[in-house]
Amino acid sequence: MRVSSVLLASLAVTFFACAKDRFPPEDEATTTTTGTTVTTDATTTTNGGGVLENTDELCSDGIDNDGNGLIDCCDTTCNDVKGGNVLTPCVADNMPEDTVERCSDCISNDGNKYTDCADFSCSGKNAPPEAKAYCDMIAENDNEKCSDGKDNDGNGFTDCKDFSCCKNNPSVTICDPC
Numbered sequence: 001m002r003v004s005s006v007l008l009a010s011l012a013v014t015f016f017a018c019a020k021d022r023f024p025p026e027d028e029a030t031t032t033t034t035g036t037t038v039t040t041d042a043t044t045t046t047n048g049g050g051v052l053e054n055t056d057e058l059c060s061d062g063i064d065n066d067g068n069g070l071i072d073c074c075d076t077t078c079n080d081v082k083g084g085n086v087l088t089p090c091v092a093d094n095m096p097e098d099t100v101e102r103c104s105d106c107i108s109n110d111g112n113k114y115t116d117c118a119d120f121s122c123s124g125k126n127a128p129p130e131a132k133a134y135c136d137m138i139a140e141n142d143n144e145k146c147s148d149g150k151d152n153d154g155n156g157f158t159d160c161k162d163f164s165c166c167k168n169n170p171s172v173t174i175c176d177p178c
């Protein structure tokens with residue numbers, strides 16, 4: 001009984017495999033327009049440059065809408081402090097900045113001009129352990145993180161261009177002093 005079931009299943013698989021060869025599924029035929037994807041749903045439009053990330057909604061959805069590697073308030077289109085263009089989701093609420101979430105949102109939540117791990121309230125010796133551990137983890141201050149091509153701590157300076165790599169840091173041997 002079991003053998004015949006297996007045999008039947010095997011025959012069925014063979015049949016469908018052959019049928020698929022002869023008649024490609026409809027959905028396969030309709031998804032061959034890669035590169036010129038056109039969709040009527042604005043939220044899923046992916047036309048190369050993506051959607052400009054510059055509205056309250058797009059600056060608080062946790063998505064890198066314009067595909068430039070910067071999400072929400074970490075993108076200057078949402079949070080341009082120098083240019084004076086800070087959208088509502090990125091405005092400081094002047095409350096303590098000492099949780100992992102608030103130490104990684106690119107906002108100086110407490111309004112003291114120091115943002116995220118640059119603020120001792122996140123990374124100082126008296127910071128809450130979770131926040132300090134997070135900041136220690138992303139700190140750009142060893143040979144590996146100072147040569148990976150990434151701005152690990154998100155301060156706008158990458159690898160040897162970051163003071164934490166090039167200035168008075170004996171544990172970094174690959175950067176010229178700056």
Ligand SMILES: [Ca+2]
Binds near residue numbers: 072
């Ligand atoms: Ca976004």
Ligand SMILES: [Ca+2]
Binds near residue numbers: 097103105106107115
């Ligand atoms: Ca923050």
Ligand SMILES: [Ca+2]
Binds near residue numbers: 146147148150159
């Ligand atoms: Ca780096």
Ligand SMILES: [Ca+2]
Binds near residue numbers: 156157159
């Ligand atoms: Ca950096």
